[in-house]
Amino acid sequence: MATTTLKGQPFDRPILDSMLRRRMFYTPSFEIYGGTAGLYDYGPPGCALQANIVDLWRKHFVLEEDMLEVDCTSLTPADILKTSGHVDKFADWMCKDPKNGEIIRADHFVEEVLEARLKGDKEARGVTVEEKEADPKKKKKKGKAAEAVKLDDAVVEEYESVLAQIDNYNGEELGKLIKKWELKNPTTGVEPLPPVAFNLMFQTTIGPSSNAPGYLRPETAQGQFLNFAKLLEFNQQQMPFASASIGKSFRNEISPRAGLLRVREFLMAEIEHYVDPEGGKKHSRFHEVQDVELVLLNRDTQLAGQTKVEKVTIGKAVADGTVDNETLGYFLARIHLFLNKIGVDQSKIRFRQHMANEMAHYAADCWDAELQTSYGWIECVGCADRSAYDLTVHAKKTGAPLMVRQKLETPISITQWEVELNKKLFGPQFKKDGKAVEAAIEALSQEQRESLALTLSQDGKITVEVAGVGNGKVEISKDLLVIEKRTRVENTREYTPNVIEPSFGIGRILYCLFEHNYWTRASDGGDEARCVLSFPPTVAPTKVLLVPLSGHESFKPLLKYLSLKLRSLGVSSRVDDSSASIGKRYSRNDELGTPLGITIDFQSVNDKTYTLRDRDSTKQVRADEETILAAIKSLVEGAKVWADIEKELPAFEGQEADLPVR
Amino acid sequence: MATTTLKGQPFDRPILDSMLRRRMFYTPSFEIYGGTAGLYDYGPPGCALQANIVDLWRKHFVLEEDMLEVDCTSLTPADILKTSGHVDKFADWMCKDPKNGEIIRADHFVEEVLEARLKGDKEARGVTVEEKEADPKKKKKKGKAAEAVKLDDAVVEEYESVLAQIDNYNGEELGKLIKKWELKNPTTGVEPLPPVAFNLMFQTTIGPSSNAPGYLRPETAQGQFLNFAKLLEFNQQQMPFASASIGKSFRNEISPRAGLLRVREFLMAEIEHYVDPEGGKKHSRFHEVQDVELVLLNRDTQLAGQTKVEKVTIGKAVADGTVDNETLGYFLARIHLFLNKIGVDQSKIRFRQHMANEMAHYAADCWDAELQTSYGWIECVGCADRSAYDLTVHAKKTGAPLMVRQKLETPISITQWEVELNKKLFGPQFKKDGKAVEAAIEALSQEQRESLALTLSQDGKITVEVAGVGNGKVEISKDLLVIEKRTRVENTREYTPNVIEPSFGIGRILYCLFEHNYWTRASDGGDEARCVLSFPPTVAPTKVLLVPLSGHESFKPLLKYLSLKLRSLGVSSRVDDSSASIGKRYSRNDELGTPLGITIDFQSVNDKTYTLRDRDSTKQVRADEETILAAIKSLVEGAKVWADIEKELPAFEGQEADLPVR
Structure with a gap:
């Protein structure tokens, strides 16, 4: 599908782009020094547009729901990002060209070459090649054009299936694809080396000594999670609640192209909504949005190699399980309403569900709001259910109580088999093995305890398996412990909340707004296009x-x-x-x-x-x-x-x- | 002078501090991981307070004078900061303790030890030692207290003089002071190693290859300068004008203490006002502020080892030359008005002029708006005349025309001796030496040209000194060049603007606002202080x-x-x-x-x-x-x-x- 302007005219990106630079909406950073890929400055109108969008965002989300806004630092000690998984997993796969040393992104490379071959195939078959909408991830490089070579029908089908799920491959799989089809770098004609992981975080050192490594945050979320206990206290222990943050994040992209769509420093607006994982993650205001219609592209459709979307109300999508729960659905609808409010073209929004391998390492489910542009469908807002992942790992690492203590309206009584040790005798008896024996007892199931209680009363002793102690079996006599069924009453329930995270890339939204609101006026006889940006008055600079x-x-x-x-x-x-x-x-x-x-x-x-x-x-x-x-x-x-x-x-x-x- | 609350009560910092944390105005970043010195997060009220101050700043400065706001990246390639001088000069002096490896800031160290000795001297003389207001730069470390040793009167005087101008010493001088008075680290009892420079910028690498070093910007100014030509164009070539930027900057402080006052990542709001250096840097709106009274502490007073201030109108201060020019004066007054507007205590503001060595490497003159707190007088706003330094160095490095072409209302005619070469003959005659000979001719003064013109007409040839060519003298015959007096008319004037830069540390201002608006209500018989923060309604969270x-x-x-x-x-x-x-x-x-x-x-x-x-x-x-x-x-x-x-x-x-x- 060819892109059109707001008035349905054929879209000419170079004209828009040159206008945006001329009017200083944005400009490459450090241009007089030759520029740096992936870094852009906003000039006065871009800056005002950004401020207005951020302002509307704050009103639409933060004020509307009394979210707790925080401002955390970008500099982040390595420990935290190690725990969160970013040090190990926040990476893209890159290949090195052995001939010229060029570094290329593996997935983009596979895409480019396969698409070029499919194009060559069409030419060979005499099919008119429609100019395919380019994806920012696969903008063509200068190099040899694909030759018009006809492929087997089966190969064509296989290529197309790979392309439909390209985001679903890991490095090893990408390497196999490269080998299998002998994919060569068009610039040099040689096959690149196998993909290796490249961590996308910018590293630095905090303080004067070199033993305090740190990173620039790749998302604003971690700062919010680390403050969870304080925020819950600030919110007077009331659940559910959300924190929010607007600030810069940094990702050291391998070879950023496509202007404002893939940059190394960008403004994010992120919400972390904390919800009780029990009771189906209901949302008290879901009824307000249940009739909002969304265009959805679900996971199964993509895995079948298709891109067919369906337009349904969020109420129905949650009811039939397409969208996992009410809270996730509530935010998808609220995101949709926000995008409409700021002037995104209604006909150019879809919500795409992530496939399994594509999801971030922490996500349980994830939908992206994608906006259509001349670069293809662009992920502008992610809405992930991060489950209890982050709070759990940070709590485990630090011992901090990142959890909610809920007072139960009706206390519950719990009856179960409990083991009580006679510490006075237990320690001296087992000495250095004491801890291991204790842990083994602690790990006994209810069934085992029940049966051991019987044994103990009959034999006056029991035998417990303890790996690494003696011959692996330890005998314990009845003076050392009591095993009995006890009942206790609990007035509170402790749980780690789940997190629903709507995460906005403000720069990407900005760029889509340019394309969606752009058109040209018939010139007064002259040749030059007279550009217009029909922003809604609320967001206009x-x-x-x-x-x-x-x-x-x-x-x-x-x-x-x-x-x-x-x-x-x-x-x-x-x-x-x-x-x-x-x-x-x-x-x-x-x-x-x-x-x-x-x-x-x-x-x-x-x-x-x-x-x-x-x-x-x-x-x-x-x-x-x-x-x-x-x-x-x-x-x-x-x-x-x-x-x-x-x-x-x-x-x-x-x-x-x-x-x-x- | 002891600090007091808004209602004149004795100020108790720990009570305020614990309240600010309890109410989550701010909180140490990564606290559950043990925290990181110099990094703080703002919680909901701190965040709202910050947003309100930034909003007022934008209205007071940017909107009021139609400044051009830009948003530039924090990531900055090393080249730019090399040119600006930051790679070589943006450093503090640090000393290493040879015994325990502790790294300390040299100036703070000298201050601490001398003050401890002065305190010991007073004790020895039986003088009651008043609790001196602590400076954030010299917060006491745990260690041996100074002994009560009496010093010679001359030594006391020398110490006091050093302390009054402590910001004026470079590393070598600080090293000499340490040697001269055998200053020892109280923690270890040994003299630290000589001071070495420690660059305060955070370094990283941009992109996947390691040959693209970059830094996090230490100020927002450079991004604005690099966009000068585009901004001038955006402003339709009209001078004077100002750009402005609000964003994070980063400084890798050696050992940050004093809470929000010395941090490693902070929000800055900076203005770069471009002005014609000719005509005394007048400002068209100076008359609007000329009667604003400011409290000034000038350079001479400080160099005389004193801290006496004077309260004068900015009109008088500019007229008598205390403040260098109208534009600088205009902004000092506007800064004063802004600080009043947001709720800074009028009686706790002073403007202090920088001493020569203390000034940033680029500044021609500089005044700091300092606010009084329990930590002493804190620099919250700098207002520097950066002259044409930055634009000049970047233009020289890149060849970009960072200058203004002013159309002259009355064209001026310039008459001077000009040399015109006969290029056709000149090249073949001198071959590889051509460039050197041409440069030597180009460099001739008007007087030399006049005299050579006479020689040429008399002898038919001239002799010019050209280092490195032949015997250093080159003979040129009259068929190779013409030297004559010519008159040309110029319609434009080219100049590099000077820059007046008001630069605000938002976090520091925030902290001062806490202290200036804090007081306690007599409790209802209870022991606990009931804190109040009397922010003006406009800035209240x-x-x-x-x-x-x-x-x-x-x-x-x-x-x-x-x-x-x-x-x-x-x-x-x-x-x-x-x-x-x-x-x-x-x-x-x-x-x-x-x-x-x-x-x-x-x-x-x-x-x-x-x-x-x-x-x-x-x-x-x-x-x-x-x-x-x-x-x-x-x-x-x-x-x-x-x-x-x-x-x-x-x-x-x-x-x-x-x-x-x-």
Whole structure:
């Protein structure tokens, strides 16, 4: 499927890209030094867009549910990431080309070569090769184009099946695929070396001595987990609750391409929602979202080598088990609503379930919100059920009580066989073996205890197997222990919460917003495309452009007055009093995505009436100051749309002579 | 001078500190792993406080002056920081103790030992030793206390002079001081090894190969400088202008202590204001701030070993040259106004000028806004004139045109001696020496050119000195060049702007706010101090606490209704429906700095009237919903203060029975 612009025009990425750089939405970092792959800076409009999205995120998630926001450090001692599994497992598979030393990502390499061969096959069969949507993970490298070689039908089928589950292979499997099909680096013509794991974390040293290794966090989650006990206390022991964090994370990608979509430093917004694992992980507000319709691509479909999606309500998806539980489902729906709110194209969202090998090492289930772009479907939000993994491993490592003590409304009584040792005699009897014997007794099952109790009462002694002590069997006489059935009453229940984690890559969402809101206006006879970014007013970097008719002195006080007035309404504005024509100035701001413009002319000076212009239609209305400001406020807050304003206020024509009336 | 609380009570740091941790304003990072010096996380109230301060900063600086905000990466290739001078010079001096291997900061070490000796001297002289305000840089280590040894008067004077200018010594000088006075590490009793430089940047590697070293940025400034040309273009070539950035920076402190005041990862907010170096660096809005009074501690006073400050208007300080120029002065005043706005104690601000050796390697002049705390005077904002240093070095290194081309209103004509070579003949004549000869000619001064022109016309040839070519002298005949006086007209002027840089350490400001707004309420007969943080409503983490009289079901709809109502007014609120008494719940929120509280009782359910409580006075008023919400809005926006509300609305007494009426 070819990508199109917001208005259904064929999408031309280089034009959008050059516009985004020209308007400084983003720019390669350190460009005057030649740049560094995977590092980008945001200029003023990109920065404002990012701030607005973060602000909406905070309102939609954090404030809406009283989440506990924390700000943890990026620098992380190695110990913590060792425990979490990142030191051992947070890696991609990379291959080295033995001829030129190039380092390539194994999965991307397999994809590229197989796709090139499939393309060659189609050519050989005389099939018109449609330009396949490129994936950022497999952007073509310069090198020899695939030759038009016809493949066996069975091979074609096998290649296609591999590609549909490419994310499901580990390094060994990728190595086998490379060997099996003799996949060669197109640049050098040789087969790369077998894949080896490359850890994606940036390493450093904390402090002046070299024995304190640390990493830059690859996600914001660990800092939140480590604070779990304090956060629970802050929340006055109430469950469920969520923590949230907005901050930079770092991943040392092997060879980042595809602009803002695969970068080495990026802003994340992550939620860790803690839920009782018992009772099916219900969510008290699930009913509010149960009718939200989502497009789902589940695990089984992908494993069958297909990409067919289904559109269902989240209520149904949870009911039929496609989505594991209510809490996970609640967040999938909330993510969907958030993406809509900020201006993502409804028709370009799908939720894809992770396959088993693809899931992060901690996840029990995981769905990605993917957005469609010219690079293919891009994972922008992950929503994982991390189960009790993280809290458990950190608690085990440190001994910290990362758990919930729940007061039981009705205490429960537990009856079971218990063993009580006579410590006074037990120690002296077994000496250095005491601990091992004690552990062996502790490990006895209820059934064993019951039978041993009988033996003890009959024989006055029992025999217990203790590996490594004597001949592996230890005799214990009845003066050393008591085995009996006892009943105790428990008033509290202890459990380690499970974690549902919605995790947002803000930079990726930003890029998708560019593509989803971009279109071009038919130019006034000229060749150049006139770009427009139709951001919703809530996320647009600047809401109002103030344009004086000319640089005439009489406009200056009005400009200052209006700027202040708008600021007091909480509406961001910019003045463009450059000498360019009004049309040019509006054009520039169409590219910046500014939804509204106020033109100040000589009549404005006399009677304080202004022209208000709508970015998308270029239509204009005219009214007095109070009316115009009220209209702006209602548009920016989303209470009204331009069609409402057009109905209410008199149209104004002319003046913007060099813009075509659509 | 002993520190006091906001209400003039003796300040007890451990009580404040334990409260800040208990309420999770901040907490040591990775505490369950034993923590890591210099790394702290912010919990929910700290996070909200930080967000509010950043928001006010953005409004006060960025929006007020249409600054261009950018967001650059923390990861920085080594090249850039080599050029900027950080790789070579961004270091502290550290000494190693030869006995136990301890690594200590040289300047802090000298300070500690000299102060201990001075203290010992006072004791020996029988002078009561006042508890000196500790400096975070010289927090006492455990070790042998100084003995009461009397020093010569001359030595005392010398020590005191050294301490007054301790920031002015380099490593060699510190080493000499250690040798001269045989300063010994109190822990081991031996003299440490001579100071060596320790670079404060965290190093890492960018990408999979090990030949791309990089650092975490130690300041946000460099990213802004590298984007200068793009930002100037974005600003449509208009000067002056400023860029701004809010983001994390990283410094690998040698042995961080003093909590939030010296950390390894911190949030900075930096402005780079670009100004034409000609014309005295005037600022068009200086008149708006010229009457702002600042407390100044200038360089000369410090070098004279004193700490006497003067309170003057910034207008006078710039006029008499104490502060170098208007733009620097403008920002000092704006910084002062910002600090006041967020709740810094007016009587605890001073601006201290840097001494020569103390200044960063790039600075031409620098003033720090220092805030007084129990740790002494803390540098919270730096305001440096970085001159053209950064833009110049980066332009030189990369060839990028980091400069301004100013169109001259009246073109200037320049008349001078110019040399024109006959390239056709010149090359073949000198062959490989051509470049050297050309460079020698290019380097000739106007006087030399004038004299050579005469020679050329008389003799038909000239002799030019060219090092390394032939015997060092080269003869050039008149067919190879023309030397004549020519006049050209220039319409543009090129210059490298100077940079004025206000640079804010947000974490330090946060900590000072804690101390400046903290006080304790006389307890109700109990022993425990009841802490209050009297943040201004604008920066308070939460504005309104909603307190139902009890957990009764009938309050729940009202709580939800009021939360939504407040949210729609942009006012953050929290519900506390725990089972604690109303007084306890208010007490908890006094510690969180929540300025207002609404009590919901059974009457509220019937007639929608509420009690509104003021944190600082604990006074209460009662009115209907609309009136209460209007009062809250006016208080939060700073339009009114509590005294106004008390006059307007009827007082309400009782209910908060367990709080003393002040």
